[in-house]
Amino acid sequence: MEKIIDIKGLVFKYNDRVVLDDLELEVRVGDRIGLIGPNGAGKTTLLYIIMGFLKPLKGKIIILEKERKEEKDFIEVRQKIGLLFQDSDSQLFCPTVKEDIAFGPLNLGKSHEEVKEIIDKVAHFFGITHLLERPVYKLSGGEKRLVALAGIFAMNPICYLLDEPSAGLDEQSKTKLIEFLKTQSTYLIVSHEKDFLKEVSNKIFKLEKGKLFQLL
Amino acid sequence: MHLEVFAEGRSLLHILDPRVKIVSFTVFVIFCVGAKGFLPPFVYFLIGFGLVFLAKLEFKKVLARLLPANVFLVFFWVLLPFMYKSNPYLIETPYLKISAEGVYQALLITLKCNAILMATIALLGTSNVFMLAHAMLHFKVPAKLVTVFFVFYRYITVLHEEYLKIKRAALARGFVPKNSLQTYKTYGYLVAFLLIKSFERSEEVYRAMLARGFKGFFPVLNHFYLKPLDLFFGFFFLTVIFLIFFF
Structure with a gap:
């Protein structure tokens, strides 16, 4: 299974505004892709289309070697590709950090024992063991981002889609994020920070006027 | 969720002064509800339809809005014909009586309801809510x-x-x-x-x-100006409504 994501001729419009215009994208195992582009270029839109939240006007979306068209095709995609939302507030909704991390694994059908193990492992990895019992809406911005990331990591996805994971993080949290990324093999990161992207990616694309251009 | 689907457009109804539309709408609703007989409500229904046409709205979207209300109206069609005890009956057997009056009432309710809904969509729906709120301020x-x-x-x-x-x-x-x-x-x-x-x-x-200095009310940026077209529409529309009601 070489190609994880393969998008061909993607066209997407918001009302009359063309956002993505005949866009092509390939993500193979081992690709660490950085994606930059001006505000409103359609970066988040692209991630939402991959996850099946938005339906494109035209184009083929092949994920894990199957064409994905309808809502039910995307259930498998969502179990295997992890999306970190731009706004962590839109990702966390369980009462406590622990339950939020457990949410994904439970959806994957893991048993309670397994889930407990996963929570321990993930919390250790991100150094958030002390936050586990805290309510999510009382965390700081940086803590929320880490917890959100932990919630996705807990599902052990084969590919991550990260929407501005470094925005608003302090040095320490950013180092943690970079450490985490080094342990992962396949991801696509949307970011405005070029230095950060150079450090963590082996390919950089720019999204402009609805198309992707390879910069690196 | 896009609540103001109908507010974008360039038809006559979109460019009219919201104040004129609110007055026209209010009068239309009052007269439509009070209309008697069969013909006036039917003509009001046609006017509602005409307004939607005039606003150049997509009929599919308008129908999608009308559908839920009409599902509710189905209950009137199911219940009313059996509830009226008045003669004449359309069908009369010892066990089942369907009153003509009941059918007539259900029909009236359907006509009036749809007429008002279409007028709401075409007259109020074609302004965005900020404009309507602004117009309400003008009405004190x-x-x-x-x-x-x-x-x-x-x-x-x-x-x-x-x-x-x-x-x-x-x-x-x-x-x-x-x-x-x-x-x-x-x-x-x-x-x-x-x-x-x-x-x-x-x-x-x-x-x-x-x-940003909010003091409990929204300041108004753009003021409305009545154009001759607004006055003409208001006058014409109200005259038609009056005429239908009294003839």
């Missing part, structure tokens, strides 16, 4: 009431956006609704979080408003 509706109306409306969309976000977050982590405790627990979390987040969001927005 208390500023507080207008603000409440406006903020209330504004936040339906925000609530819906919050709901979509949480739903996406759940779906993104492989949530598939099943008949299980986990599913119901998740729904419980969704609703609870929706409440907390909308509350927090409203506080934040309120702070942001205060930070």
Whole structure:
């Protein structure tokens, strides 16, 4: 299974505004892709289309070697590709950090024992063991981002889609994020920070006027 | 959620002064509800239809809005013909009597209801809510009431956006609704979080408003100017409504 994501001729419009215009994208195992582009270029839109939240006007979306068209095709995609939302507030909704991390694994059908193990492992990895019992809406911005990331990591996805994971993080949290990324093999990161992207990616694309251009 | 689907456009009804539209609408509703006989309500229905046509709205979208109301009206069609005890009956057997009067009443309600709905869509729906709120201020509706109306409306969309976000977050982590405790627990979390987040969001927005000098009412930026076209439309429309009602 070489190609994880393969998008061909993607066209997407918001009302009359063309956002993505005949866009092509390939993500193979081992690709660490950085994606930059001006505000409103359609970066988040692209991630939402991959996850099946938005339906494109035209184009083929092949994920894990199957064409994905309808809502039910995307259930498998969502179990295997992890999306970190731009706004962590839109990702966390369980009462406590622990339950939020457990949410994904439970959806994957893991048993309670397994889930407990996963929570321990993930919390250790991100150094958030002390936050586990805290309510999510009382965390700081940086803590929320880490917890959100932990919630996705807990599902052990084969590919991550990260929407501005470094925005608003302090040095320490950013180092943690970079450490985490080094342990992962396949991801696509949307970011405005070029230095950060150079450090963590082996390919950089720019999204402009609805198309992707390879910069690196 | 896009609540103002009909507000974008360039038809005659879109460019009319909202004040004229509100007056026309109010008078239309009052006369339509009070109309007697069969012909006047039917003509009002045609006028409602004509307004939608004049606003150049997509009929599919208008129909989608009318459908839920008409589903409700089906109950009138089911109940009324059996409830009226008056003669003449359309069908009369010892066990089943269908009253002509009942059918007539159901028909009237359907006509009037759809006429008013279409007029609402075509006259009020073609202005955005900010313009309507502004027009209400011109009619000396208390500023507080207008603000409440406006903020209330504004936040339906925000609530819906919050709901979509949480739903996406759940779906993104492989949530598939099943008949299980986990599913119901998740729904419980969704609703609870929706409440907390909308509350927090409203506080934040309120702070942001205060930070920019909000004093309890919205200042008005663009003022309305009555154009000859507005006066002509208002005069013509009201005359037609009066004439239909009294003849």
